[in-house]
Amino acid sequence: MERFPASLIRQQAAEVLRAWGMLEPTAERTAAIMADADVRGIDSHGISMLPSYAIKLAAGGLRIGATSEVVHDDGRAVTVIDAHAGLGHFVAEQAMDIASDRARTFGVGIAVVRNSHHFGAAGYYARRAAEHGLIGIVTTSAATMTQAPTGGVTRRLGTNPLAFAAPAASGAPFVLDMSTTVVAVNKVKTYALSGKPLPADWVADETGRPVHDSGEALRLLRHSTEGGLMPLGGPTTLTAGHKGYGLAMMVQILSCGLSGAGMPGGRSPDDVGHMLLAIDPSAFGPEVDAPEYVTGLIDLMHATTPLDATVGVLVAGEPEERARAERLSAGIGLPAALLQQLRDICDAHGAPYLLGEHA
Numbered sequence: 001m002e003r004f005p006a007s008l009i010r011q012q013a014a015e016v017l018r019a020w021g022m023l024e025p026t027a028e029r030t031a032a033i034m035a036d037a038d039v040r041g042i043d044s045h046g047i048s049m050l051p052s053y054a055i056k057l058a059a060g061g062l063r064i065g066a067t068s069e070v071v072h073d074d075g076r077a078v079t080v081i082d083a084h085a086g087l088g089h090f091v092a093e094q095a096m097d098i099a100s101d102r103a104r105t106f107g108v109g110i111a112v113v114r115n116s117h118h119f120g121a122a123g124y125y126a127r128r129a130a131e132h133g134l135i136g137i138v139t140t141s142a143a144t145m146t147q148a149p150t151g152g153v154t155r156r157l158g159t160n161p162l163a164f165a166a167p168a169a170s171g172a173p174f175v176l177d178m179s180t181t182v183v184a185v186n187k188v189k190t191y192a193l194s195g196k197p198l199p200a201d202w203v204a205d206e207t208g209r210p211v212h213d214s215g216e217a218l219r220l221l222r223h224s225t226e227g228g229l230m231p232l233g234g235p236t237t238l239t240a241g242h243k244g245y246g247l248a249m250m251v252q253i254l255s256c257g258l259s260g261a262g263m264p265g266g267r268s269p270d271d272v273g274h275m276l277l278a279i280d281p282s283a284f285g286p287e288v289d290a291p292e293y294v295t296g297l298i299d300l301m302h303a304t305t306p307l308d309a310t311v312g313v314l315v316a317g318e319p320e321e322r323a324r325a326e327r328l329s330a331g332i333g334l335p336a337a338l339l340q341q342l343r344d345i346c347d348a349h350g351a352p353y354l355l356g357e358h359a
Helices: 006-020 026-039 047-059 088-106 122-130 185-194 214-223 241-257 290-302 318-330 336-349
Strands: 002-004 069-073 078-082 108-116 135-140 162-166 174-178 272-279 332-334
Touching: 002 006, 006 026, 006 047, 006 332, 006 336, 026 047, 026 088, 026 122, 026 318, 047 185, 047 336, 078 088, 088 108, 088 122, 088 135, 088 272, 122 135, 122 162, 122 174, 135 241, 162 290, 174 290, 185 214, 185 336, 241 272, 332 336
Parallel strands: 078 108
Antiparallel strands: 002 332, 069 078, 108 272, 135 162, 135 272, 162 174
């Protein structure tokens, strides 16, 4: 697997987005957010998304040159934004910045987005708030239906991820970024690109049998309406699958019920909804020091006797920080199948293919 510097990944993504007709500074910021996912080891949400976006663009549902519009602002904590069917990265970053500004004034700020598309890794936006001393909470719906309600076989919900980030008094913030399914669709995609088999508890067919072949699983997720990803907890209430299902419903309500985005599935444009919430810990009085509390809590987890002393006990966000340190030094590995897809996209749309020059 060939490795590339993060700056080149970012530049390649920006060249493609500009060739498609995305305006500046949207293209540059979108590419930066995608490259941030790659550098943190979230390969499923970085430059590997470009082939999926190309399909959306060709189908006509993705308006790559769209600009967002604030459609409701109560002058206090709440803002509603229409993305006008553009990609979600830039508008979600703007939304979190608006929410953060309101939080500094009112203690809490919330911005919701409707009529959007995929926005990459949810943790990026929550971490953006935490890096400015705020607590960030992010939820998003999904365009593709990938999980069935517990007790059913027909898919009705997406992976519906959520993210939470809190600043620490020292070191990196605590950053939880998770789907409400056992794994995200794009994680299955990265396994398929590399030809790796899937664990047994990721994807099931319409009969409930596990699918191990990653290519077969990806085809099922893209072209079938039954079976799909397991919810957190597994397929039944006995395995606590109802908890992942319930969380997915919560995320759908926060992301779409508040923003005015659509019901799950079957839409063009996708009308994905996002919710971005910022909380200012300083608003809770001088006796409260949330960052110190976060640091103490992290230290308590680190002090736990580990099962594996070579790894230790980690908290959310630390694997990504470790990946970032390693990849900024050694580069980001891209599989040959993805490189060919990116070359084909560049050739088809007149964008320079920069990754071949690196070789």
